[in-house]
Every structure is written in structure tokens, then in C-alpha cells.
Amino acid sequence: xxxxxxSTIRISSSTGHYNALFRGALAVFPLALAVVPWGILAxxxxxxxxxxxxxxxAMSAFVFAGAAQLAALGLIASGIGAVGVLLTTILITSRxxxxxxxxxxxxxxxxxxxxxxxxxxxxxxxxxxxxxDKFKALKADPWFALGAGGFFYLSxxxxxxxxxxxxxxxxxxHTLGLDFAIVAxxxxxxxxxxxxxxVLVCVSVATYTAMLFALWQWQVGLLLSAxxxxxxxxxxxxxxxxxxKEAL
Amino acid sequence: xxxxxxxxxxxxxxxxxxxxxxxxxxxxxxPHLQRLLTYSAPAVLSAIVAPLIFIEGEQLHIGFQNRxxxxxxxxxxxxxxxxxxxxxxxxxxxxxxxxL
Numbered sequence: 001x002x003x004x005x006x007s008t009i010r011i012s013s014s015t016g017h018y019n020a021l022f023r024g025a026l027a028v029f030p031l032a033l034a035v036v037p038w039g040i041l042a043x044x045x046x047x048x049x050x051x052x053x054x055x056x057x058a059m060s061a062f063v064f065a066g067a068a069q070l071a072a073l074g075l076i077a078s079g080i081g082a083v084g085v086l087l088t089t090i091l092i093t094s095r096x097x098x099x100x101x102x103x104x105x106x107x108x109x110x111x112x113x114x115x116x117x118x119x120x121x122x123x124x125x126x127x128x129x130x131x132x133d134k135f136k137a138l139k140a141d142p143w144f145a146l147g148a149g150g151f152f153y154l155s156x157x158x159x160x161x162x163x164x165x166x167x168x169x170x171x172x173x174h175t176l177g178l179d180f181a182i183v184a185x186x187x188x189x190x191x192x193x194x195x196x197x198x199v200l201v202c203v204s205v206a207t208y209t210a211m212l213f214a215l216w217q218w219q220v221g222l223l224l225s226a227x228x229x230x231x232x233x234x235x236x237x238x239x240x241x242x243x244x245k246e247a248l
Numbered sequence: 249x250x251x252x253x254x255x256x257x258x259x260x261x262x263x264x265x266x267x268x269x270x271x272x273x274x275x276x277x278x279p280h281l282q283r284l285l286t287y288s289a290p291a292v293l294s295a296i297v298a299p300l301i302f303i304e305g306e307q308l309h310i311g312f313q314n315r316x317x318x319x320x321x322x323x324x325x326x327x328x329x330x331x332x333x334x335x336x337x338x339x340x341x342x343x344x345x346x347x348l
Contacts, residue, residue: 030334037341051249059249062258067296072249072257082253089257093264095292100268101277102285108271119266124293131289180319180344181337183300186293187323188336193290202287206294214299215308222295229291234284 017143024147027135031125032155034185035066039156041178042069043163048171049077053164060160064153065123066182068092094223098230099127106140114142121149128189197240202233315348 039060046056046069059069071092072085099122107118126149130139138144167173194200206229213221267273277285301320302310312318323340330336 030337033334034337034341037345046249049249055249055251055254059254059257062254063261065257065261068257068261072253076249082250082256085253086256086260089260090264093261095295096261096264097267098285098288098292100265102288104268104275105277105282107269110269115269116266119269120262122265124296128289128293131286177315177344179300180316181341183297183316183320184323184337184340184344186297187320187340188327188333190290190293190297191324191327192331199287199290203290203294206291207298210295210298211302211308214303215306217306222292225295225298226288226291229294230284230287233287233291234280237283 020138020141020143021147021150023138024129024144024149025151026147027129027138027144028125028148028152030188031129031185032152034181034188035125035152035156036159036162037178037181038066039159040163040166041174041181042066042073043160043165044167044170044173045070045073045163046160047164047167048174049073053168056164057157057160060157064120064156065093066156070179088219091219092222095124095226096122098226099124102127103130107142110142118142118145118149121145121153123149123152125152125185125189132189132193133195196237198233198237201236202229205229205232315344318348319344 042060043056046059047053051059051073063069068089071088075085075088100119103122107115110118126145129135129148130145135144163173190203194203206225209228210221210225213225218224268275297320301316302308302314304314304316310317319340322343323336326336326340327333
């Protein structure tokens, strides 16, 4: 099979596909494991809020976005209507626009079935894997992304199912602090990416402003602080010129 | 939760992930924008975790009584020392749930 990836023509055999698929699954494995408590939380909290088991599972299967799912459940629990839930979803998911924009140069040349599949699977975790320096050589291979995204999707849905079962028998599971899973995972992704002063500035600004906006309860804070962090990092890079080579 | 809300969420989220993968969208990313976007992963991930780590019950809480804060420090130390993602998430989560 032959397909265009970026500006190069990549020819890979079907064994190459399986290899890339497997390497993707392997790359995402730590994150797929770490997301289990967070998935349990999504499933059990959905049951606590009053969703049927199949709606709870359908949420993970079709929505496939932890932060948005938990926020929506919280809103439903406090009696907020459909419009409020959908508006909050727009705010929380707005960051994904940055991901699709970042991957446009690499993925927009793929056939539609690939774009739709990888677009659907484009979580924070998949984005972090695809963008990481560690897997630079595999970035343009859609089979690698499919392996990572697909395995993560399975893990998220199995964890949700487990949460549905557990949540039905033991309520108040969400008070355990299962969302620490996301803290541990994201720290393990962020810290190794801090290789230049510019990334350090980016992370510091995003962290500080996100904290501030959260205190002020600005719903738009997530996207705004991410953009401020990116601008701060990019400005640092421009000011100190070529510091991509100057490692910390 | 109604199916309307669930499907609405699914559509909104899919659109946000797909929008710029659409080649029919007439847009070329200049070199500056591409450089800027290299910072999107660390920026977004930081913006997501910061409130979880530093805020407890709608208030700023930096200190050793905040288990998220302590757990975050442990995770930072583990990833710096071991450079191993799997070990970092497993050990820091284990300590968080069993000890902290």
C-alpha cells in the first residue's frame, strides 16, 4: 500500500503497519494504565448522577473526553440544563482545536477515513504521544497513531465499564481523589518535555494563569491560559533566538 | 442525561478535534504559527493540571496538607530521577491512594 504522508511518499508493507500499530499501543501503554482510575471515576460518577449503565457507557464510547464528561456530569448533578452542559463542553473542548491545528501539516494529507478516525481519537494523551520527541520518527505514520489512540480508547471504555460496576455497588467513589490519575499522568508528560528555557517559561505561565483563572472561576481560563503559555514560550524563543539547541 | 445532550457533546468534541485536519479548509500554517504550536502540548497539559494541584474547595491551597500538591511533587521527582513514565504514574498513584 502506498500513501502520501507529509511531502514524502511512504511505502510500507502490511507487516510494517502491524509493527507501527503495536509500537503505538506500546507507547501509550503507561498512559492507558494511568487513565484507569479516571475512567472508573467517569463510570461511577455517571451512575451516581443517575445515568443508566448504557448511557454511561455510551458517553465514554461516543464522547471519549474525560474532562468534558466529568464536567457535564457535575453540571447534571447540580441540575443545570442541556444548554449549560453544551456551552461548558465547548469551553473545555476548545483546546482540541490547538491539537488539530498543530497536526494539520502532518495529517491533513491523509485520506478521509484516516482523518476522521484519528480526529475522533485525538485526546490530550494521543497528542502528547504523537508530538513527543521520543516518537518523532513515527509521527507521520497513521498506523502508529491508530495503535496509540485505539488502545487508549479501549482502556478508557473498559475503565468506564469497571466504574459503572463499582459505582453501582459503592457510591461516593468520586470522593477518593481518583482524578489524581490525571495529575500523575500529565506531570509525567510535561516534565520530560521541558528541554529548553522557552518550554519552562511556557509551562510556568500556563500553570500560573490557569491557577489564577480557576480561582476566579473563569470557565474560559483553560484555553486562555494555554494560549498565554504558548505565547510566552514562543516569545522567549524569539528573544533568546535559537534556544531550541540550547538545552537546559 | 438525554441522548440529545450526549450526541451534542460528541459532535462538539469531534468537531473541535477534526476541524483543522480538513484539507478543504483554505489555510496554510506559516512558520511562526508552526513554532508557536510546538508549545501547545506542554501549555494545555499544564493548564489542565494546575487547578487540580493548587486549588482545593475553590481556594488556593499550597502546603503539605494538600495531598494533590504532595502527590504532584512526588510525581515530578520520580519522572526527573527515573525518566520512566510507567514507573512514575504507578508509584505516585500508589503512594497517593495508599499513603497520602
